[in-house]
Every structure is written in C-alpha cells, then in structure tokens.
Amino acid sequence: MIKSADAPRIGVYICHCGTNIAGKVAVEEVAEFCRSLPGVVLARDYKYMCSDPGQELIKQDIAEHKLNRIVVTACSPLLHEKTFRKAAADAGLNPFLVQMANIREHVAWVTENAEQATRKAKSHLAAAVRRVATHESLEQQYVPINPRVMVVGGGIAGIHAALTLANAGKEVILVEREPTIGGHMAMFDKTFPTLDCAACILTPKMTSVKDHPNITMMTYSEVESVSGSVGSYQVKINRHPRYVKEDLCVGCLQCIDACMFKEGKFPNAFDQGLSKRKPIYTPFPQAVPLVPVIDPETCIHFKTGKCKQDCVTACAERGAIDFEQKAWIEEVEVGTIIVATGFKAFDPTPMAQFGYGRFPNVYTALEVERLLNAAGPTEGKLTLRDGSTPRRVGIVHCIGSRDHNYHPYCSRVCCMYSLKLAHLVREKTDAEVTNFYIDIRTPGKGFEEFYERVQRERVNFVRGKVGDVSRAPVTNGQQSSELLVQVDDTLVGKVRKVPVDMLILAVALEPDDHAQDVRRMFNMSCSNEGFFLERHPKLAPVNTANDGVFLAGACQGPKDIPDTVAQAGAAAAEALALVDAGRIALEPNTAWIDEDVCCGCKTCIPLCPYLAITRDAEKGVAVIDEALCKGCGTCVAACPTSAAQQHLFTTEQVQDEIEGIMQYV
Amino acid sequence: MSKPTAAEGGNGSFEPRIVAFFCNWCTYTASDLAGTARMQYAPNVRVIRIMCSGRLDPQFILEALRKGADGVLIGGCHPGDCHYLEGNYKCLRRFELLQRMLAQFGIEPERVRLEWISAAEGDRVRDVCNEMVEQVRKLGPLHLEPIPEPAAS
Numbered sequence: 001m002i003k004s005a006d007a008p009r010i011g012v013y014i015c016h017c018g019t020n021i022a023g024k025v026a027v028e029e030v031a032e033f034c035r036s037l038p039g040v041v042l043a044r045d046y047k048y049m050c051s052d053p054g055q056e057l058i059k060q061d062i063a064e065h066k067l068n069r070i071v072v073t074a075c076s077p078l079l080h081e082k083t084f085r086k087a088a089a090d091a092g093l094n095p096f097l098v099q100m101a102n103i104r105e106h107v108a109w110v111t112e113n114a115e116q117a118t119r120k121a122k123s124h125l126a127a128a129v130r131r132v133a134t135h136e137s138l139e140q141q142y143v144p145i146n147p148r149v150m151v152v153g154g155g156i157a158g159i160h161a162a163l164t165l166a167n168a169g170k171e172v173i174l175v176e177r178e179p180t181i182g183g184h185m186a187m188f189d190k191t192f193p194t195l196d197c198a199a200c201i202l203t204p205k206m207t208s209v210k211d212h213p214n215i216t217m218m219t220y221s222e223v224e225s226v227s228g229s230v231g232s233y234q235v236k237i238n239r240h241p242r243y244v245k246e247d248l249c250v251g252c253l254q255c256i257d258a259c260m261f262k263e264g265k266f267p268n269a270f271d272q273g274l275s276k277r278k279p280i281y282t283p284f285p286q287a288v289p290l291v292p293v294i295d296p297e298t299c300i301h302f303k304t305g306k307c308k309q310d311c312v313t314a315c316a317e318r319g320a321i322d323f324e325q326k327a328w329i330e331e332v333e334v335g336t337i338i339v340a341t342g343f344k345a346f347d348p349t350p351m352a353q354f355g356y357g358r359f360p361n362v363y364t365a366l367e368v369e370r371l372l373n374a375a376g377p378t379e380g381k382l383t384l385r386d387g388s389t390p391r392r393v394g395i396v397h398c399i400g401s402r403d404h405n406y407h408p409y410c411s412r413v414c415c416m417y418s419l420k421l422a423h424l425v426r427e428k429t430d431a432e433v434t435n436f437y438i439d440i441r442t443p444g445k446g447f448e449e450f451y452e453r454v455q456r457e458r459v460n461f462v463r464g465k466v467g468d469v470s471r472a473p474v475t476n477g478q479q480s481s482e483l484l485v486q487v488d489d490t491l492v493g494k495v496r497k498v499p500v501d502m503l504i505l506a507v508a509l510e511p512d513d514h515a516q517d518v519r520r521m522f523n524m525s526c527s528n529e530g531f532f533l534e535r536h537p538k539l540a541p542v543n544t545a546n547d548g549v550f551l552a553g554a555c556q557g558p559k560d561i562p563d564t565v566a567q568a569g570a571a572a573a574e575a576l577a578l579v580d581a582g583r584i585a586l587e588p589n590t591a592w593i594d595e596d597v598c599c600g601c602k603t604c605i606p607l608c609p610y611l612a613i614t615r616d617a618e619k620g621v622a623v624i625d626e627a628l629c630k631g632c633g634t635c636v637a638a639c640p641t642s643a644a645q646q647h648l649f650t651t652e653q654v655q656d657e658i659e660g661i662m663q664y665v
Numbered sequence: 666m667s668k669p670t671a672a673e674g675g676n677g678s679f680e681p682r683i684v685a686f687f688c689n690w691c692t693y694t695a696s697d698l699a700g701t702a703r704m705q706y707a708p709n710v711r712v713i714r715i716m717c718s719g720r721l722d723p724q725f726i727l728e729a730l731r732k733g734a735d736g737v738l739i740g741g742c743h744p745g746d747c748h749y750l751e752g753n754y755k756c757l758r759r760f761e762l763l764q765r766m767l768a769q770f771g772i773e774p775e776r777v778r779l780e781w782i783s784a785a786e787g788d789r790v791r792d793v794c795n796e797m798v799e800q801v802r803k804l805g806p807l808h809l810e811p812i813p814e815p816a817a818s
Binding site: 076077078079102104105106107109110111112113116117119120123124127520523525526527528533545546589607609610630631632633634636637638646649651654655657658659661662663 | 682684689691696697699704705708711713714715716719720724728729732746791
C-alpha cells in the first residue's frame with residue numbers, strides 16, 4: 001500500500017446513460033451540487049461515460065487538472081468499475097483511487113419521482129466523494145492459473161467444451177456421473193430441424209473424448225468437494241466402483257452374455273425403464289467407455305454370495321471383474337472449471353389430468369425418443385405397450401412449462417422436438433398425429449421452415465390446453481385402450497374430445513435434482529427457476545460470479561443442441577483466455593493487520609473461513625496471509641481494536657460513506 | 666449550499682431515512698436486478714455495498730443511526746450460500762446480539778432488519794425496501810440524544 005499524502009483533488013463524472021439516468025435524475029443539478037463538495041475540483045455530466053470519448057474525458061482531466069481521485073456516477077460498479085479503473089490507470093492514476101456511485105440500477109430505474117431520484121443520486125454521490133478522499137493507492141495482485149481445466153458433466157456441452165480445450169493443447173479432466181458420457185443427446189433419435197441422427201453426430205465426438213491424449217475421462221464419478229479459488233482449485237472426485245476394472249476391460253461384453261440372468265430383468269434407466277437390463281450391463285451399446293457396470297443392488301453375488309460368477313469365468317484371461325472394488329476419492333488440482341451438468345426432464349406424474357402412469361399408452365417425449373431410436377428398446381419401432389402400432393397419436397405441448405403451477409418459463413425446445421416427433425411418427429407409422437399446443441414457438445435457423453414442412457405432412461394442430469385425458473367408454477362390452485383427449489379448441493371455440501391410442505407429453509426441461517448441491521459446491525447463484533445464474537445475461541453469459549467457473553449447456557437454462565454447443569465453445573474460450581493469460585488480477589480488497597494496534601487477542605483467527613490468519617508468537621500479533629485471504633472482511637468487523645482493516649472497505653471508508661449519505665440524504 | 670431538510674418529504678410528512686448494507690454477491694446483485702427489471706420502490710433506502718455481510722461491523726449500524734438514519738437494512742446471501750462460505754452466519758450472530766443492545770439503548774429493534782436475498786430475488790429487494798420504509802414510517806423518526814462530535818471530525 002502506498003500512502004497518498006496529497007490533498008484530494010477529486011473529479012466527478014455524472015453519466016446520463018443516454019436517457020436511462022438523465023431521464024429521471026437532473027444530472028446538471030447534481031453536477032452543480034457536486035462542485036460544492038469538499039475536495040471536488042471539477043464535476044462534469046456526459047452522455048455516455050463508458051464510451052471512448054467519456055473515458056477520454058477522464059484521462060484528459062487527470063492530466064490537465066492533476067486530479068488524484070475520480071468518482072464516476074453511473075451504472076452498477078459490477079458492470080463498469082473495471083472500465084473506469086482502467087481509464088484511470090491509462091492516465092497514470094492508481095486504479096483504486098476510483099469510486100463508483102450506482103445511480104442507474106439503484107436510483108433512476110427504481111424511483112418514480114424525478115425529484116426524489118435526484119435527491120437520492122446526490123446523497124449517493126456525496127457518499128462516494130467523501131469516501132474516495134480516503135482511498136489509497138493499492139498494488140494489483142495476481143495469482144497464477146493452473147492450466148488444467150475440469151469439465152463437470154459429459155453431455156454434449158461437456159464433450160464439446162472438453163474437446164475444444166484439449167484440441168488447444170490444454171489438459172482436461174471430464175467428470176461424468178453416469179457410467180457413460182453422452183448425456184441426454186445420446187438418448188435422442190434424430191435432431192431438429194435437420195433430422196441428422198443424434199448418434200451419427202455424437203458418437204464420433206464421444207470416441208474422440210476417449211481417445212484424446214489431453215483428456216482424462218472419469219465416468220461414474222461425482223465431484224465431492226471443491227476448495228480453493230480461481231487459478232487453483234482442489235477438487236475431490238468420488239469414483240464409484242463399477243466392479244469392472246476400466247484399464248483391463250476390452251469391451252467384449254462376454255461377461256454380460258455369461259451372466260446367470262439369461263434375460264434382462266431390471267429397468268434400464270437409459271431407456272427410461274422401457275427395456276430391461278441384467279445386473280451387469282452397459283447403458284447402451286455405443287456407451288463410452290464401453291466398460292460394463294455391475295449393479296450391487298441386483299447382482300446375485302452381492303446379494304447372496306452364492307453366484308457361480310460366470311462373468312468372472314467369461315473374463316478369465318483379462319481378469320477385469322473385481323468384486324472387491326471400493327469407491328475411492330481422487331484428488332485433482334485444476335485452475336478453471338466448466339460446469340455443464342445439464343437438465344432433467346419434467347416428471348408429469350403429479351399432473352393427474354394427463355393420466356401419465358395411470359394409462360399405459362401415455363408417454364413422455366423422452367420415452368418416445370427411446371422408442372424411436374434404432375438402438376432403443378424396440379429397435380426403432382414405435383409401438384404401444386401391447387406391441388401394436390398406434391393409429392392415432394396425440395402430442396400435448398407445454399407439460400410443466402408455461403404453467404404457473406409448475407414452471408412459468410418456456411422450455412424453448414419442446415415445440416421443435418414435438419414437431420420432430422410428429423414428423424418421425426408420420427414417417428414410421430403413418431398414424432394420424434395431432435399436436436395440442438398453446439402457441440407454436442419456432443425461432444431459430446430453419447425452425448419455421450421445419451414447422452411448415454411438418455404442417456404439409458398432414459399433421460393436425462389443435463390450439464388449446466388439454467384439460468383431461470380419459471379412457472374411451474366401453475363399447476359392445478369391449479374396453480378399448482383408446483384415450484379421449486379433452487381439449488378447449490380456442491380456434492373453433494368449443495371443447496372437443498379427440499380419440500388417440502398414444503399420447504406423448506412434451507415435458508419441460510427443469511433443473512437437475514442435484515442443481516442446488518452443485519450450485520453450493522461451485523459457489524454459484526441460481527436464477528429463480530433454479531438454473532445456474534450467469535454473471536451478466538448479455539455480456540457475460542457463460543461466466544459466473546465465481547471467477548474461475550464457467551457455464552455451458554442446459555444447466556444455465558433450457559436450450560437446444562446448437563445453442564448448447566455454441567455456449568460450450570464460449571465457455572471453453574473463456575477458460576482458455578484465463579489459462580493462456582497465465583494469471584488473473586485479484587480484487588485487492590484483502591484484509592491486513594496494523595501491527596502497532598493489534599493486541600494479539602486472537603478473536604479474528606477462528607473467524608477466518610480460509611484459515612488465512614495466524615498469530616506471530618514473537619510479536620504477539622495476528623498475521624494475515626494475503627494469498628489465502630479472499631477479502632470478506634469478517635475479521636475486520638470483529639477486531640476489537642480496529643487493527644484488522646480491509647483494503648477499499650476500511651472502517652474509515654465505510655463510515656465516510658455513511659456520513660456522506662446522511663449528510664445529504 | 667443548504668442541506669436538504671432530510672427527514673421531511675415534499676409536504677412536510679415524515680419520510681424515513683434508511684441506510685442499507687448489502688453484500689456484493691447476493692443482495693447488491695439482486696438490487697441491480699431490481700433496477701434492470703425497472704421495479705419501482707420507495708426512494709428512502711440508500712445502499713452501501715460491502716463485500717460480505719460478515720464485514721458488517723455492528724458499529725456501522727449504530728453509526729448510521731447516530732448520524733440520523735431512522736432504520737438500517739442488512740442484506741446477505743441465504744444461509745449456506747455465502748460467497749465466503751460463512752460470513753452471513755457471523756453477521757446473523759452479531760445482528761442477534763445487537764438487537765438486544767438496541768432495546769437497551771431504547772431503540773426499537775424493528776428499526777434494524779436483516780434479510781437474506783439471493784442474486785435472483787430482485788422482487789424481494791423491492792418488497793423488503795417497501796416494507797422497511799412502511800415499518801419505520803409507523804415507528805416514527807428516531808430521536809437520539811445528541812452526542813458531541815469528536816473535535817477532529
């Protein structure tokens with residue numbers, strides 16, 4: 001810290017932000033008010049302070065008027081503090097002699113009355129002027145960035161981000177909870193609007209991940225804990241036991257054939273429970289890595305210990321099967337993290353009116369994806385539960401989305417995937433298909449054209465909410481499996497009952513069940529609906545409040561595959577930018593101890609969540625390790641002698657701010 | 666330049682003066698969000714940004730009241746969500762203790778309010794600010810015995 005002994009010469013800049021601020025706050029009056037404040041040499045108002053000419057104004061004034069403190073009254077410091085610090089630094093002023101007052105988000109945009117807004121702006125400005133006078137020059141601290149990147153989640157987002165980074169020569173650790181990478185995309189049959197087969201475009205990327213020398217893939221593994229901060233995270237990864245050694249297994253799958261269960265008996269989660277698997281299984285034939293998993297809940301060896309262990313015999317030469325395998329914790333160090341943990345398909349069971357779980361031929365869209373998939377339980381044949389081919393298929397849109405009882409948001413992808421399913425059903429069965437929709441939303445490249453194409457394929461569209469699904473009445477003593485969909489047809493203006501044999505529910509995308517745990521682990525925020533919150537919706541869409549953590553894919557909000565891949569690329573680029581810079585500037589708001597004042601009471605030591613404070617026994621004072629301090633200021637608030645202080649938030653500065661506010665409130 | 670007659674609104678009615686201390690990561694971000702969403706709320710609240718509610722020295726609250734605030738609002742991250750792991754718990758402890766002290770000073774504890782508001786809860790900022798202003802309006806102005814200023818300041 002460099003003491004700035006000179007008397008403050010403060011320049012105040014009031015931004016109009018076009019009309020955003022000036023439309024409510026009388027900026028000229030505020031500028032006039034500022035000129036009377038102690039230490040203020042000049043006060044200017046300008047249309048856009050953040051623009052090039054705006055910044056130039058500050059730089060010129062610093063040189064011409066020998067300003068040594070700057071106050072910019074504009075938007076939130078979270079948006080433009082860095083901009084103005086840099087402008088000051090360019091003009092040779094220490095960047096931390098700049099203070100912002102937020103009169104856009106906190107005043108102009110939230111205050112109805114212009115007079116009150118102006119008064120509020122003045123009091124915030126007075127506070128900033130008063131506080132900046134006691135600012136001191138600080139040295140910019142940097143931390144090095146560990147070049148290794150961890151990607152959490154092995155869906156298309158994680159895969160794309162990992163490959164992008166690995167191709168740039170960076171070491172990547174890809175952690176996936178399931179036994180295989182691929183995520184939801186691996187479950188799909190075709191992708192809209194081009195109808196490329198999901199497997200054809202995804203499986204080569206999955207193989208590339210497995211074969212890439214720069215990627216360490218950890219499947220069937222979950223991040224257990226994360227500590228550290230940007231540049232140096234210590235991550236513990238819980239590796240679940242597969243009971244099959246990955247390094248020895250060659251993927252011949254003879255163990256599965258040999259299992260004492262001749263047929264699958266347990267629901268396969270990858271097929272949404274529509275197929276049965278054995279206790280030893282792979283989720284799907286193209287799984288990566290192609291290493292079976294043994295489920296100890298269903299394996300006879302684990303349950304009774306009385307199995308002949310034919311799987312072990314089948315694997316004799318390789319000896320990959322290991323019933324003794326235990327879960328283990330792998331510790332890794334990484335510098336940046338990309339979170340790509342995906343979404344969960346909404347479970348429509350609670351919406352009793354649709355009869356999901358009650359009527360066997362009501363399916364979710366994800367189940368139908370599996371039925372249509374050539375590698376799925378029916379090898380691509382769309383069949384009802386009894387094996388027959390449906391003749392009339394209904395697709396109900398907006399299940400769980402655009403519904404204030406569940407999720408108010410639009411899930412974005414459901415219209416398009418419903419149209420795709422309609423097309424595939426027509427293609428495979430020639431059944432009559434009816435879409436029940438509220439609105440059709442097809443913004444996207446080639447989306448509207450696809451909608452038109454599906455309309456030409458003689459797919460029916462009924463605009464209206466479905467109120468009820470019931471079984472068709474008994475006719476001639478025969479109970480048919482037909483379902484009656486009751487819909488309020490808003491275009492015809494009456495309630496209709498449409499008979500179908502298969503009903504597909506276009507379920508919403510919602511946050512994964514573990515989203516809250518993941519959020520806490522990586523110190524992120526969530527938006528109201530539970531998806532991870534980006535730092536700025538427009539300007540920092542893949543960044544989070546945590547500097548070294550980036551977002552990719554549907555964990556940030558519902559999105560389709562093209563958007564997911566684009567975002568994954570962006571997240572990879574952001575991580576790469578940090579890695580290649582090799583270091584990151586730290587906020588200098590760390591705490592320090594005035595040794596002359598510290599009485600060595602040790603109050604602060606147990607309060608520090610980062611164990612950054614120790615006691616120097618010889619001097620009898622507390623010592624803060626600046627490298628460990630993250631700058632929360634908890635110790636400062638507790639120090640009984642005010643020996644602990646926080647840069648940019650000293651007791652004096654905060655009190656000055658209070659005083660400034662109260663003086664001109 | 667004359668000082669505005671702070672405690673009075675345009676028509677001479679009592680307008681509470683509220684100082685708010687919001688943590689950088691949750692509540693300050695939420696009030697930015699309230700702004701971006703153009704949510705209108707009472708103009709009586711003045712926000713001071715601190716990095717963490719754990720930085721909130723109880724003396725800041727007393728100082729604000731002494732300097733003329735009629736109420737103090739504190740905003741931090743929800744329990745378990747603190748950017749610095751547990752600063753909000755430290756804040757809660759100090760808040761609870763201070764509430765008892767305030768009563769002993771003859772200051773209604775309702776003048777100081779602690780709220781957990783996440784970065785996504787812009788509407789909470791609006792509602793809490795409005796509620797706080799109304800509550801303090803009901804309590805009336807805070808009259809403290811004047812304390813002589815130290816000569817230096």
